Amino acid sequence: KVVAVGWLLAVAVFWACASVTIEAKRSFINPYPRFKKAAFYPRTAEDVGEPLFLTPFIANKSIEAGRNAARVNHSAIPSDIESYSGYLTVDEATNSNLFFWYFAAKLDSVGSADAGAPVVLWLQGGPGASSLYGLFTENGPFSVSSKLNIVPRKYSWHLNHHLIYIDNPVGTGFSFTDKDEGYARNETQVGANLHNALQQFFTLFPDLQTRPFFVTGESYGGKYVPAVAHTIHRQNGNAKVKISLAGIAIGNGLCDPFHQLVYGDYLYQLGLIDGNTRNLFHQYEAKGKECITKKDFNCAFDQFDALINGDQYPAGSLFKNASGFDTYFNYLETEPDPKDEYM
Template identity: 50%
Template sequence: MKQYLFVVSALWFLVEGYRVNVNSIDEDDPLILTPYILDGKISEGRKAARVEPFVDGVESYSGFLTVNASSNGNLFFWYFPAENAPKTAPVMIWLQGGPGGSSMVGLLVENGPLQLKNNFQLIKRPTRWSQNIHMIYIDNPFGAGFSFTDPAGIAKTERQISENLYQGLLQFFQLFPELSRNDFFVAGESYAGRYVPALADRIHRGNPDAVTKINMKGLAIGDGVVDPMPSYTQVSTGGENDDDAIIALLNSYLRRDDVQEQIHVNGMPFEALNNYILATVDYFDRDTKVTPWVEELLNHYRVLYYHGKDDPRLNYTDTVKFAEKLVWNGFEKYRSAKWTEWTVKGADAGNLKTGGNLAVLLVNNARHMVPIFQPERSLAMINKFVRGEPLM
């Protein structure tokens, strides 16, 4: 009961801080959904969040969740329900890297149901992860994509970032309570190799006393930053010549008035990659290691690291070495396991090592951002992972 009172009082403070209530919401303003949640007007909030489909057959909801009133901090999400068996399908949050990258990159360029073409047309992606998974794309941290805050609210550590995300998820599951008991996974790539374990750790620590418990089953990290930390230049550049084109495409499209109106972000600035966050985030905080988080999480949940063998930004050998050094209740099984060939539809697709709750997958003919280069194999991988099936 104490946790419930805390959540309600926090939401009341958030709304009072904005001096906003459901009856005063202006349709021409960005859609902040927290007032609906506070007032218990869940059906009205969901109706307001519904996105008029860009493509036939693609249902979605979007809006902002206020998670830090003192700094005017709001996280933008875009949620796509699972197409198949939605009542029991797992739920996944997707976090982009950067730091400062918008999760609209993952949505529109990598694994989402909407694929943005160079002519600014959207098509239904054949290899969309939302076929069998409820996908939540959240711009994170504040300042990335559409998510916003006052300057004082810029998060500088993974702890701050994960707390904001956790509070956002608690509100999301109040808005969509039918999903709260479904299996839940945290996923992301690149610098999200730090975000993902930090958020999973926050969920793990929060669940015992939480009224809204998140049924977390695992985490998946693609081409991720691991310990020891790579150089700033290695992560922020790394020889990916297509980055500028992707950023320019997304910025041009998501700044359009008609698009912004459709996804309820009217008049908001958008940055696919926020250079201010790149310069501000406490990137060189060497005292914050992901290893303790990952080791504790491995005692309770499935963990998948997948990495493109041809990644010029973050070498897959760093992931391999990191995994070998992890210590948890199943580490002996992992260390004694052999690398095997990973096949998809009978074709050689990479190499796999599994033991206990840990799996490390090296994907052939893939660079940084694996789903761009191997969409079908990425889909096969993630479907098996969330179902708890062997990846072979």
């Protein structure tokens, strides 16, 4: 019998924030700067099983067998949480595969009279951050403690939504390809791969095809979410499986860097920087926009990094040194979330 993803929890808690290669890091905004390059705890030598590829089941019309194989059975996960996981091949020529973990809505799974729970897709940002980060730290049915134990979450989106997490794009988290050509070069390719995966997903779970479908995400997902929603909208007329797209939702999205590079005035009005520092912010912002206009994106990243991100500056960014904040994701918090130390 093919092992579904009993192997998942043995690895996922270490690499839930898996990013693109270190060599490419310089060109990307890193939303998780304190992510560790080594596992928080050493891995064990136990066999975690083989990956489960579901596309062959779908191609052979063995839908029920595919669902059964994908059902997650793990002693660490509470028995009342129904979930399925595996790989969906989105390009056979390059053996490109997207990994997903789907949690059935609890309203439906316990026989509620309301059997119309919507379907929600969650996409993390990065680029190159695993969507399992959102699962474990934000909106999934459970989190992970510092001792790497599963902790059920009282309030979770899966209580009244069918919730899908996909490691996107190919090369992120557990998603992989065998050839360089399999990596997405633009948002059109990102949208096409996700649409391909969703076509297979809804074939595997046909009862969900008529449910309202929402695409959601955060950070660099501000590009992924519109990309796949646009693809669904354009392709629905001719698609084998019509997806009932109902809307999108984006949190702290990086959608338009040129117009979003305006931190100085905001931080000044909050009282976190003084007038002199605001003027310095304006200089970096102007230079960053100039670099974007010239399509010199390494230069643009350098301005952002020096200004607020600080990945390449051991002494910290201008924002950190001026405000004393070690994180810039929430101005109510001066320190990063402790979970980022082991997630």
